[in-house]
Amino acid sequence: DIVLTQSPDSLAVSLGERATINCKSSQSVFGGPNNMNYLAWYQQKPGQPPKLLISWASTRASGVPDRFSGSGSGTDFTLTISSLQAEDVAVYYCQQYFGLPPKTFGQGTKVEI
């Protein structure tokens, strides 16, 4: 199985400052018929289900503010929140959907103010 390791496990960021979360994969998730990175990012606020933020490593989902951006390729990926807002307090997960199941998740990164 592909293992995703996120860093850090938690971080505290001031309002308006940048937050950066890393996700490292145990093997490349680039390729497939689309020649893309099969990597997504989700946001989970307390008491809510997760919400898709980014697919294909860098494509924002519909309605996601442009302060959220994804980058990286192969085995190393980053989610950046350019200017943290109070409503961005949440746990963020990366997930790979490359190849056969299981489509594993990272362990999560908790973002606080």
Add this chain to the structure above:
Amino acid sequence: EVQLVQSGADVKKPGESLKISCKGYGYSFSTYWIAWVRQMPGKGLEWMGIIYPGDSDTKYSPSSQGQVTMSADKSITTAYLQWSSLKASDTAMYYCARIGPERAVDFWGQGTLVTVSS
């Protein structure tokens, strides 16, 4: 509007059986894979497996194989997750979710809390 509506919370004793449901609205239910994801109290997301409602093709994660059964009834746009003999360690929130055209999970159910306690 795409929606996945899950059955309500349940409390069971160890050894009991349980079947929870996930009903899809607002899209062609038969043509999108449904994933089941477990979240134990205070923990992260665990991929349990997927089912294609069109033909009930199912793929389990190694840790879920033999522990749960996934099924679907496309005529009523509903997917199911069931246990034949629950353990205390099955206590968790269970989410169903749709695998969208982008191949990532694009819509999630609200979750079903399963509590197993004697």
